Amino acid sequence: MNYAIIFRLLALIHLAIGFALTSSFLVGIAFPFDDGDTYAVRGLELGAGISFLLAIIFMVLGRKGKATIFHKEALAVIGLGWLLASTVGAIPYYFSVEDLSFASAFFESASGFTTTGASVFSDISNLPHALLFWRSLTQWIGGLGVVVFFVAILSFLGSGAKVLFSREYSGNTEDVFDGRMQTGALRIMLLYLILSLLCAVSYRLTGMGWFDSICHMFTTVSTGGFSTLTESMAGFNSPAAEWVSILFMTLCGMSFLLILRGVRREGVKTFFANLEFVSYLGILVAASSFIILILFASGIGESAHSIIRGAIFQVTSIMTTTGFATQNFAAWAYPAQITLLCLMIVGGCSGSTAGGVKVIRLVVGFRSILFHLERAFRPHVIRPMRVNKRTMSTSEIHEISTFLVLAFFVVVISCIVVSIFEPHLDPLSLFSAVLACLFNIGPGLGEVGPLENFGALEDYTKVYLGILMIMGRLEFYAILVLFAPSLWKRFS
Amino acid sequence: MNYAIIFRLLALIHLAIGFALTSSFLVGIAFPFDDGDTYAVRGLELGAGISFLLAIIFMVLGRKGKATIFHKEALAVIGLGWLLASTVGAIPYYFSVEDLSFASAFFESASGFTTTGASVFSDISNLPHALLFWRSLTQWIGGLGVVVFFVAILSFLGSGAKVLFSREYSGNTEDVFDGRMQTGALRIMLLYLILSLLCAVSYRLTGMGWFDSICHMFTTVSTGGFSTLTESMAGFNSPAAEWVSILFMTLCGMSFLLILRGVRREGVKTFFANLEFVSYLGILVAASSFIILILFASGIGESAHSIIRGAIFQVTSIMTTTGFATQNFAAWAYPAQITLLCLMIVGGCSGSTAGGVKVIRLVVGFRSILFHLERAFRPHVIRPMRVNKRTMSTSEIHEISTFLVLAFFVVVISCIVVSIFEPHLDPLSLFSAVLACLFNIGPGLGEVGPLENFGALEDYTKVYLGILMIMGRLEFYAILVLFAPSLWKRFS
Ligand SMILES: [K+]
Numbered sequence: 001m002n003y004a005i006i007f008r009l010l011a012l013i014h015l016a017i018g019f020a021l022t023s024s025f026l027v028g029i030a031f032p033f034d035d036g037d038t039y040a041v042r043g044l045e046l047g048a049g050i051s052f053l054l055a056i057i058f059m060v061l062g063r064k065g066k067a068t069i070f071h072k073e074a075l076a077v078i079g080l081g082w083l084l085a086s087t088v089g090a091i092p093y094y095f096s097v098e099d100l101s102f103a104s105a106f107f108e109s110a111s112g113f114t115t116t117g118a119s120v121f122s123d124i125s126n127l128p129h130a131l132l133f134w135r136s137l138t139q140w141i142g143g144l145g146v147v148v149f150f151v152a153i154l155s156f157l158g159s160g161a162k163v164l165f166s167r168e169y170s171g172n173t174e175d176v177f178d179g180r181m182q183t184g185a186l187r188i189m190l191l192y193l194i195l196s197l198l199c200a201v202s203y204r205l206t207g208m209g210w211f212d213s214i215c216h217m218f219t220t221v222s223t224g225g226f227s228t229l230t231e232s233m234a235g236f237n238s239p240a241a242e243w244v245s246i247l248f249m250t251l252c253g254m255s256f257l258l259i260l261r262g263v264r265r266e267g268v269k270t271f272f273a274n275l276e277f278v279s280y281l282g283i284l285v286a287a288s289s290f291i292i293l294i295l296f297a298s299g300i301g302e303s304a305h306s307i308i309r310g311a312i313f314q315v316t317s318i319m320t321t322t323g324f325a326t327q328n329f330a331a332w333a334y335p336a337q338i339t340l341l342c343l344m345i346v347g348g349c350s351g352s353t354a355g356g357v358k359v360i361r362l363v364v365g366f367r368s369i370l371f372h373l374e375r376a377f378r379p380h381v382i383r384p385m386r387v388n389k390r391t392m393s394t395s396e397i398h399e400i401s402t403f404l405v406l407a408f409f410v411v412v413i414s415c416i417v418v419s420i421f422e423p424h425l426d427p428l429s430l431f432s433a434v435l436a437c438l439f440n441i442g443p444g445l446g447e448v449g450p451l452e453n454f455g456a457l458e459d460y461t462k463v464y465l466g467i468l469m470i471m472g473r474l475e476f477y478a479i480l481v482l483f484a485p486s487l488w489k490r491f492s
Numbered sequence: 493m494n495y496a497i498i499f500r501l502l503a504l505i506h507l508a509i510g511f512a513l514t515s516s517f518l519v520g521i522a523f524p525f526d527d528g529d530t531y532a533v534r535g536l537e538l539g540a541g542i543s544f545l546l547a548i549i550f551m552v553l554g555r556k557g558k559a560t561i562f563h564k565e566a567l568a569v570i571g572l573g574w575l576l577a578s579t580v581g582a583i584p585y586y587f588s589v590e591d592l593s594f595a596s597a598f599f600e601s602a603s604g605f606t607t608t609g610a611s612v613f614s615d616i617s618n619l620p621h622a623l624l625f626w627r628s629l630t631q632w633i634g635g636l637g638v639v640v641f642f643v644a645i646l647s648f649l650g651s652g653a654k655v656l657f658s659r660e661y662s663g664n665t666e667d668v669f670d671g672r673m674q675t676g677a678l679r680i681m682l683l684y685l686i687l688s689l690l691c692a693v694s695y696r697l698t699g700m701g702w703f704d705s706i707c708h709m710f711t712t713v714s715t716g717g718f719s720t721l722t723e724s725m726a727g728f729n730s731p732a733a734e735w736v737s738i739l740f741m742t743l744c745g746m747s748f749l750l751i752l753r754g755v756r757r758e759g760v761k762t763f764f765a766n767l768e769f770v771s772y773l774g775i776l777v778a779a780s781s782f783i784i785l786i787l788f789a790s791g792i793g794e795s796a797h798s799i800i801r802g803a804i805f806q807v808t809s810i811m812t813t814t815g816f817a818t819q820n821f822a823a824w825a826y827p828a829q830i831t832l833l834c835l836m837i838v839g840g841c842s843g844s845t846a847g848g849v850k851v852i853r854l855v856v857g858f859r860s861i862l863f864h865l866e867r868a869f870r871p872h873v874i875r876p877m878r879v880n881k882r883t884m885s886t887s888e889i890h891e892i893s894t895f896l897v898l899a900f901f902v903v904v905i906s907c908i909v910v911s912i913f914e915p916h917l918d919p920l921s922l923f924s925a926v927l928a929c930l931f932n933i934g935p936g937l938g939e940v941g942p943l944e945n946f947g948a949l950e951d952y953t954k955v956y957l958g959i960l961m962i963m964g965r966l967e968f969y970a971i972l973v974l975f976a977p978s979l980w981k982r983f984s
């Protein structure tokens with residue numbers, strides 16, 4: 001284990017968090033003050049101070065040693081980085097909100113950096129501006145981290161990096177980067193910034209104020225889902241804003257590498273030749289149509305446009321794991337709720353800011369089943385599996401099946417753990433809470449539905465769910481390896 | 493496709509069902525008669541007649557052609573055999589119970605032959621003796637079919653058969669059979685008969701009448717779970733009978749091949765050297781202890797012995813997928829219900845009469861995760877996976893992961909389908925109904941809990957769930973291939 005490089009990268013992360021806290025502090029003092037704001041600004045100052053201090057300590061600790069980084073260092077940095085960021089990011093909440101346990105603050109902060117969007121606050125609209133800005137900003141940083149940081153860190157790595165890299169961006173890597181990952185990381189960062197700019201301006205044009213536009217931009221492009229209003233997007237009562245939201249959620253649930261490729265080369269054709277994108281769009285359309293039918297059938301008495309928009313909005317919001325709400329979907333007919341639960345598991349595309357198990361994994365899993373089925377009665381026919389004109393190796397396919405099995409195990413074990421912590425939580429709320437956190441969605445169903453929050457849970461449940469968010473965000477391995485004793489051997 | 497051999501084997505199956513129907517008819521006329529009994533006996537006569545007729549037709553159809561059988565013929569026979577048996581077996585119910593749709597009769601019959609034990613009847617105790625006997629007998633035949641029929645049919649096959657064979661009895665095959673599968677099938681049949689004899693006598697010794705003893709023996713050794721009483725095992729109010737039940741459920745949830753090996757060779761040592769058995773026992777003990785704690789904590793005010801026995805009974809009953817009930821576990825505290833839901837998925841050991849995904853698959857799936865985890869930070873270390881001193885090939889491991897992914901897909905799709913058919917069924921009832929049918933358990937939770945039944949569901953739901961039972965019982969492939977067009981090509 002090369003500790004020096006780990007310390008140096010952690011120093012970099014804390015420097016960035018320090019600057020983010022400082023900018024939230026600046027936003028805070030730009031608005032008129034009352035007591036709550038004073039506390040929020042102090043909390044942010046304190047957080048920024050601790051971040052910079054930690055950055056210096058890590059820099060000192062990492063001043064000697066080689067700069068080489070291997071798999072295990074990369075995994076450790078990613079895992080530790082998100083854990084530490086969530087802890088430091090909890091400081092402003094802890095010091096500015098009354099009667100808030102540190103576990104609750106950690107939950108809110110982890111929910112931000114992992115772009116989950118589950119909240120412990122029941123009254124969001126009355127939080128100080130500075131804190132609302134910080135809360136949204138953590139999601140934007142988290143989203144950027146997911147699409148860029150993986151690539152940036154991996155540009156340090158040798159050829160072996162592709163294993164980790166392609167775990168995250170399965171099947172789309174080679175032709176964009178041609179080995180020049182750093183250029184790739186910069187391009188992705190640029191794309192993220194352009195999408196952010198477009199999104200903020202679009203929100204502003206629908207009539208939102210600049211503060212709300214920027215905060216919602218932060219949480220839309222990162223598919224994070226935090227809002228500045230207690231009622232989430234429903235609070236704006238603006239169809240135009242909802243359509244803008246639908247558009248950008250859909251875009252940010254797509255592979256950023258694919259968007260880059262589409263923009264730089266063949267255009268729209270690129271998208272429709274991509275198996276994952278086509279499946280993603282297909283599921284969005286099918287699920288929306290299905291839920292529109294159900295809502296019309298159950299006759300909830302709104303206008304046709306509002307029903308259609310509401311259904312499309314919720315389907316997009318859940319499948320891209322954003323988690324904005326315009327409707328109380330926890331009160332929809334059961335078939336609609338079941339559909340949303342399934343979409344929570346699916347999630348967006350690989351290489352996007354969305355969570356879930358990712359569309360491509362399910363597509364490959366499904367094809368793998370068909371292959372085994374054919375093998376069952378034609379044992380001697382062996383056909384390669386092709387995804388986007390590229391033949392997948394057996395070990396790649398196996399890796400994806402194993403990922404799905406791992407997700408299944410984590411969900412089952414988490415359901416048991418949370419049911420022990422929260423014996424009175426009914427199974428649907430429990431199951432959806434685990435999915436909502438693990439797959440970085442935000443709201444669940446039942447007692448953790450879109451009108452509810454996670455504030456009533458026990459402190460240890462909040463810590464557990466917070467760690468679950470980070471585990472899901474980093475696709476399990478980066479957190480799980482932290483528990484492997486052999487990772488920590490000095491000279492292994 | 494060699495249709496001749498398929499017809500001949502189907503003729504054999506229908507001959508066996510005809511004799512089983514005849515024996516139920518004989519039991520019926522041994523008891524004193526009333527109107528219900530008259531109808532039941534007539535229904536059984538009719539069923540027997542149709543079975544024998546079909547047997548003759550199939551024999552005529554299959555009189556010409558080669559006797560060779562390959563993978564696809566074997567799969568087709570197994571799939572068609574269970575489907576046809578369930579359909580013919582529905583005749584007695586349809587003709588002897590008033591106002592019963594054929595879909596309900598098919599559900600009950602499929603529930604029998606697949607050893608599921610879910611019922612559409614709300615009042616079981618008042619069913620005619622002949623029908624109760626037939627109902628239990630179908631489970632005993634189904635259980636025998638699962639452990640023996642696979643082996644017997646596969647003894648026809650060449651070397652390629654091992655693929656299918658080892659899918660069912662993964663990891664335990666070679667050293668018992670040494671290629672002499674027919675001997676193996678006979679030995680398993682003998683073991684099944686001995687266990688049946690011991691079980692029936694044990695029940696009788698606890699004070700049950702012979703009729704109840706034999707009927708419950710039928711449904712215990714097959715881990716089927718049909719009872720002759722509406723209250724299931726609770727109706728006997730006999731701790732001794734419950735302990736007998738616990739013993740035989742546990743035994744029949746074990747691999748029959750392992751029991752054979754233990755009996756014939758090293759004894760108890762064999763069992764504790766077997767990874768699957770040790771895990772199976774470990775889960776049983778852990779889950780029982782956990783539920784005992786929960787029941788004591790929620791203080792339901794029974795005696796300690798009754799709480800302990802009740803917990804062990806329900807854990808064993810659910811994990812071996814038998815489904816007998818002594819308690820209304822749908823009213824237990826949520827953590828206990830969640831635990832039972834998880835046990836439903838686990839199921840018993842491979843090569844037993846139990847359903848579920850099977851312990852060995854989960855153990856291999858779990859180990860596979862650990863392997864990938866190690867690979868994530870030590871990409872160059874490759875270690876073989878050993879199960880019971882045998883190295884598993886990558887393709888075997890992959891096959892198991894794919895099976896788990898397939899199970900996941902079938903559960904998700906079935907939840908959506910059933911929620912469309914039954915829009916008012918709450919998610920817990922829905923999910924547990926799907927698990928209870930697919931994994932051949934019987935009772936679920938909520939509206940399909942141990943005190944409830946499946947009678948209130950729509951006819952198409954019953955047909956769907958009936959097919960789901962067969963699909964689960966045959967581990968998916970034998971039913972899924974029936975939908976593959978290339979299976980049906982005459983000369984492929
Ligand atoms: K989210």
Ligand SMILES: [K+]
Binds near residue numbers: 607608815
């Ligand atoms: K059963």
